[in-house]
Amino acid sequence: MSHDNPVLVELNDINKYYPVGKSTLHVLKNLNLTIEQGEFIMIMGKSGSGKTTLMNIIGFLDQLSDGEYIFDNKDASELTENQKSTLRNEYIGFIFQQFFLIQSLNVIQNVELPMVYGGKKKEKERRQIASDYLAMVGLEGKEFSKTTELSGGQQQRVAIARALVNDPLLIMADEPTGALDSETSEDIMTILSNLNKEGKTIVMVTHDPDMRKYATRVVYMKDGLFLTEEEFINA
Ligand SMILES: Nc1ncnc2c1ncn2[C@@H]1O[C@H](COP(=O)(O)OP(=O)(O)OP(=O)(O)O)[C@@H](O)[C@H]1O
Numbered sequence: 573m574s575h576d577n578p579v580l581v582e583l584n585d586i587n588k589y590y591p592v593g594k595s596t597l598h599v600l601k602n603l604n605l606t607i608e609q610g611e612f613i614m615i616m617g618k619s620g621s622g623k624t625t626l627m628n629i630i631g632f633l634d635q636l637s638d639g640e641y642i643f644d645n646k647d648a649s650e651l652t653e654n655q656k657s658t659l660r661n662e663y664i665g666f667i668f669q670q671f672f673l674i675q676s677l678n679v680i681q682n683v684e685l686p687m688v689y690g691g692k693k694k695e696k697e698r699r700q701i702a703s704d705y706l707a708m709v710g711l712e713g714k715e716f717s718k719t720t721e722l723s724g725g726q727q728q729r730v731a732i733a734r735a736l737v738n739d740p741l742l743i744m745a746d747e748p749t750g751a752l753d754s755e756t757s758e759d760i761m762t763i764l765s766n767l768n769k770e771g772k773t774i775v776m777v778t779h780d781p782d783m784r785k786y787a788t789r790v791v792y793m794k795d796g797l798f799l800t801e802e803e804f805i806n807a
Pocket residue numbers: 590591592597599617618619620621622623624625626779
């Protein structure tokens with residue numbers, strides 16, 4: 573891996589504990605991870621290994637218990653909740669297995685939403701940007717459809733467009749193809765892979781080894797620890 577690119581994410585010795593009854597569950601164990609701009613990181617591991625917890629910490633959806641998190645040269649521990657939600661909206665685009673589209677809004681309104689929250693762009697500009705991204709993911713003509721009228725693959729395309737409209741530094745994708753058939757999964761992965769080739773940094777969680785071919789780097793997890801590929805195969 574080259575070290576020419578700026579570092580976007582730096583996790584130093586982070587731990588995450590969850591209280592479970594009277595005891596605590598140690599979910600992430602002294603993890604160190606550096607992500608440079610332009611990488612496509614695939615976090616692989618079985619159910620319960622801690623992938624989603626790690627993603628949630630990187631995406632400012634959850635707090636670490638201890639350790640240091642530097643995002644885009646900003647120390648997360650020094651950010652207020654308001655600063656974190658602004659950062660989440662402006663710098664990070666989220667894609668989830670279950671799409672999480674808002675059914676009471678049509679397709680283009682869903683895609684506009686992160687710009688509405690951002691409050692910086694006028695309605696006409698928002699509409700134009702949203703429609704450009706919808707065209708980019710192959711959904712031209714579906715702008716005013718209900719989200720419930722779309723196939724799973726189309727819904728995930730809407731979610732990808734929504735994740736992109738604020739031109740985020742980082743795309744976080746948690747099992748983005750988990751609810752899709754294999755052909756549709758490949759279409760979605762081709763979109764993500766092309767975004768990465770154009771320079772977007774992507775972190776994706778999966779338990780599907782076939783997805784590794786899209787990554788520039790694979791991170792293996794088991795029981796809250798990072799393993800080498802060899803350790804992972806033998807585990
Ligand atoms: N809020 C919580 N409170 C208590 N335990 C939790 C909480 N969230 C997750 N855990 C536990 O932390 C561990 C890691 O969970 P996590 O969801 O990060 O794993 P995962 O690798 O993403 O699994 P999956 O592939 O099933 O989503 C699991 O043992 C889980 O039960």
